[in-house]
Amino acid sequence: MDGSFLIGSRALTTDETFRAIDPSTDEALDTDFAVSTTDHVAEACKLAADAFDSYRETDPEDRATFLETIAAEIEGTDGLVERAVAESGLPEARLTGERGRTCGQLRLFAKLLRQGRWANVVVDNAMPDRQPMPRADLRQRRIAIGPVAVFGASNFPLAFSVAGGDTASALAAGCPVVCKGHPAHPGTSVLVGRAIQSAVKKCGLHEGVFSLVQGTSNDLGAALVKDPRIKAVGFTGSRGGGLALVEIAQKRPEPIPVYAEMSSINPVILFPEALKARGKDLGKAYVGSLTLGSGQFCTNPGVVVALDGPDLDAFADTAAKALEEAQPQVMLTGGIHKNYDQGVQKLSGQSDVKTLARGAEGTGCNRGRAALFETTGEAFIRNPELAHEVFGAASIIVRCTDFDQVAQVLEGMEGQLTATLQIDEGDHETAKKLVPILERKAGRILANAWPTGVEVSYAMVHGGPFPATSDPRTTSVGTAAIERFLRPVCYQDLPDALLPKAVKHDNPLHLPRIVDGESE
Structure with a gap:
């Protein structure tokens, strides 16, 4: 392992470095990790914006394959669990299970993409003879919201971090991701980041689909949220940290949603x-x-x-x-x-x-x-x-x-x-x-159960009213998490040649649709 961070397809270093601390001994671990600068954040966000239009229009099957490739790359990463143990103090069995959950999340979103319901395609066919007024041809789908900033969580070095639920759901939606690794586990973050980077290359995607920045300063995260090319934020952590990001996001010239999971006594x-x-x-x-x-x-x-x-x-x-x-x-x-x-x-x-x-x-x-x-x-x-x-x-x-x-x-x-x-x-x-x-x-x-197990499934809700989350309408676990990073677009009377595949008349992607109010 070297101490580089990842901007697109490149691994970069700087003179300023930091080290992970083994919490069981309070001693620094090996490897100096380079601290990303705000210029690197801007570069990662520009690459993400450059990648957005091509990545969001990849066929669902291609994105599904990409997510499955990430899972396979993570499973093939030597030393990942061992490094996560050293950086978090969590037991090996727990982190082995967490790696399985991380890969399971990615594969579940791949399955969701192939099922097609996430696109929410609705067609209201034209009614030119309707009285007293005709109806236009109306077609709706959901598209990716834009590049997403994801913050790694301290308590789940794998399942809620670099390739965790926020990243998996954003990538599934068609959003490039710029991730800020948690400073407590930079080695784990780099190993997972390299797995995603490898999957991007193997699947022939634009390099800006994923970047990883690292550092201990809050200024780095603030710069990421402030960048005008970022369109949403995923965060799991303290109430103070989450609210700070919400405040930054709301003070932007273009405010953006922050999906922060923060505080709960259950x-x-x-x-x-x-x-x-x-x-x-x-x-x-x-x-x-x-x-x-x-x-x-x-x-x-x-x-x-x-x-x-x-x-x-x-x-x-x-x-x-x-x-x-x-x-x-x-x-x-x-x-x-x-x-x-x-x-x-x-x-x-x-x-x-x-x-x-x-x-x-x-x-x-x-x-x-x-x-x-x-x-x-x-x-x-x-x-x-x-x-x-x-x-x-x-x-x-x-x-x-x-x-x-x-x-x-x-x-x-x-x-x-x-x-x-x-x-x-x-x-x-x-x-x-x-x-x-x-x-x-x-x-x-x-x-008649206890709340400390969260199933990754279609029906799961991991969210709630403030301060459990910053937006009670959403979940950060389960397939519904994809909805945070999608928005609806309606096409009125566009010629078929100009329509995206999802709403073309012959339905080339074979997506489930609601046509004139009926399931098809």
Whole structure:
């Protein structure tokens, strides 16, 4: 591995460099990585703009083949998982699975392209004899929005980074991508970037379809979002980082959408019958979800809401004992570990909060010690700080007096990625009253599961009202993610010779269509 970044087909270096840090030791890893300049950002954006018109009109089959080629190149990249382990502190098994998910996403979008529904082709045939006025021939399709800036995520070095869901869905839509690699894992970013670069060449595409810039400065990301050739942004990270990008994007002469996935505490509601029947089992499963990956999931169960009483006591006691045995795991970076400790200290210092348990003491750098707290429904409603996200394995149990107070607790929460119901059949009538609240608050509602698994599928929604995301109409996981990077265009009375393939009269791409209001 060398420390170059990728501008189109070229690998470039500069005199200014940085190194990745192994979070398990706080020691710098080998390889000096070159820092991209704002001039390099501009060059990458120009190449992306140059590539746009030809790439967006590639046949769906050609784009599908391209995505599958990227997946094959990633799978054939030696040392990728090992490097990701060294740069993130995540275990090898987790990252092996994440590589599989990354390639699975690419292949799912390839399948979507071949199915054709994404193009949303609608034809209203001309009605020249219609009274009192004739109707023109109208044809609609969706086209790519333009070059997209993608920011790599710290907690998913593969699945939400250089070739992750934002890149896969943008490329599927026909949008060139300029990616800013996350500074915590530059080696992983370069290895994946080279896989995409190789796929671009093998598929005979314009070199500007993909570029990768690297560096530790926020100014680099700001320059990328400010560039007038960028037409949308994909981001997964902190609320502060996401909002900073939204502000930059909205202050441009041409504002653009920022699809930022940011902050969520993912409430879990324990219903009485479920708590009575299996409270202890729920307590163990809850801690397993909470401490998975040191709690560094955007879908981590950060708050549990339930009616006060003996059954909740049994749940809390079991959860506390399980959490006390939880071994501290390496967190992604020293900065994330520091912020986690500060968040835990802030919660424990609240007058209305009781510390139920802390995880086992650990040795070594950046180990996140799990934390479990409890409070009352009244205190949670009164103090908004208790609902702030602590990124890591920390959660709070909220003891409510009745279901009216449960509803008040939920109504007072910000937007969430998920909301979970732990219910038995006897709880259904009570749960029905809360579902409308949860629909307004969350993008995904689960029953009798835990939120820390996100299936990549056609129906999945990984989004939600602010601050879970900056745009609640969209998802960053699943095939619907492609819709973020498409816009509709209508063609009125254009001669067939001027129509794009997707809406030509003889339908040469064999896309599914709605013709005169009927499926064809």
